[in-house]
Amino acid sequence: MNREQWLAERRHGVGGSDAAAALGLSPYKSTYALWAEKTGEVEAEDIDHVERVHFGRIMEDIIAREYARRMGVKVRRRNEILRHPKYPWMLANVDRIIEGQKRGLECKNVDAMAFRMGEWGEPGSDEVPEDYLLQCQHYMIVLDYPEWHLSACVGGNRLELFIIRRDPELAEMIIDGERDFWQRVERHDAPELDYSRPDTRQLLAKLYPGTDGTEVAFDDDIEHWHRVKEQASALTKQYSDVADAARNHILAALGNATFGRLADGSGYRRKTITRKAYEVEAATYVDCRHVKAKD
Incomplete structure (x- = not known):
């Protein structure tokens, strides 16, 4: 065969x-x-x-x-x-x-x-x-x-x-x-x-590849998961902002130096990287995001 x-x-x-x-x-x-x-x-x-x-x-x-x-x-x-x-x-x-x-x-x-x-x-x-x-x-x-x-x-x-x-x-x-x-x-x-699996989102994209113009009313269970997502996203951004600020402290301390060493022997290295230009191929995908209610 x-x-x-x-x-x-x-x-x-x-x-x-x-x-x-x-x-x-x-x-x-x-x-x-x-x-x-x-x-x-x-x-x-x-x-x-x-x-x-x-x-x-x-x-x-x-x-x-x-x-x-x-x-x-x-x-x-x-x-x-x-x-x-x-x-x-x-x-x-x-x-x-x-x-x-x-x-x-x-x-x-x-x-x-x-x-x-x-x-x-x-x-x-x-x-x-x-x-x-x-x-x-x-x-x-x-x-x-x-x-x-x-x-x-x-x-x-x-x-x-x-x-x-x-x-x-x-x-x-x-x-x-x-x-x-x-x-x-x-x-x-x-x-x-x-x-909770990392591949579930990819699976859902295969199961529901398009949109049909209809509207559904979410029940209390989905209302709960919406709140969980919003809270988790806020915490993620909060910690991301903290991480960015910490990184900026490190970059400022480095200045133009190539390497900054920590007490344990590890450290941060700076180097210049040049990335070549490239073209991105056309792609179609379904975007899903939370939108605020209209007044």
């Missing part, structure tokens, strides 16, 4: 990269956003043009070949979307399968700084970011494999191997959670929207 067909097929179930979002554990996508994509409420974001994703796809083949060389095994693609025989909502589009073994391979291109941020443990362990762990466990459930390897290229010049073994209790949690999520998709029953 071509990419358009593949994307369409992915709408008919939960894939490995969807597992964390379906369970409400993804730092990148909310359960509501995934539900909206699967039900067709919004178009799934095409991230192929994102440079990080593009290079991740390029690096996949390099990582797989180097893994095979180091491990002395043969790996092959499964150019199809696999479906669990008992749980048809569970899909898998895996990176590689190790020939002659019940073992799969997930290839990740990892930024060196992200690797040092604490979500990664010692190579050889299963200490990987939670969304990657759930992805590999999901694949093991679909293929009925006892083990999955995650090979991470760190900073473009180091390959580290993590070994993830099937966890029966975690597998049961994944199956139950994904079943609940998929039943919501089938019933067109939206999960609760997490308003």
Whole structure:
């Protein structure tokens, strides 16, 4: 199938990269956003043009070949979307399968700084970011494999191997959670929207992309959130003004100096930066702001 067909097929179930979002554990996508994509409420974001994703796809083949060389095994693609025989909502589009073994391979291109941020443990362990762990466990459930390897290229010049073994209790949690999520998709029953997530505003822009000329009367609940927004905005401006004043004190003390040092050894550096002119492409978006009542 071509990419358009593949994307369409992915709408008919939960894939490995969807597992964390379906369970409400993804730092990148909310359960509501995934539900909206699967039900067709919004178009799934095409991230192929994102440079990080593009290079991740390029690096996949390099990582797989180097893994095979180091491990002395043969790996092959499964150019199809696999479906669990008992749980048809569970899909898998895996990176590689190790020939002659019940073992799969997930290839990740990892930024060196992200690797040092604490979500990664010692190579050889299963200490990987939670969304990657759930992805590999999901694949093991679909293929009925006892083990999955995650090979991470760190900073473009180091390959580290993590070994993830099937966890029966975690597998049961994944199956139950994904079943609940998929039943919501089938019933067109939206999960609760997490308003505090940083990606919620982007999701709302997709759900409501235009204006229709109508007017709605807000209830007491929205009146409350209006007051919260106004108070928070006032506090934000107040603290922003304080921060600006503090910065002006520092700039005045620096004068024309290049560097001003604090007692702890840190300090403030001044340097001249020239920014080239550029053109901004035309864009259409929906602006939402509070307007005062007319007299």
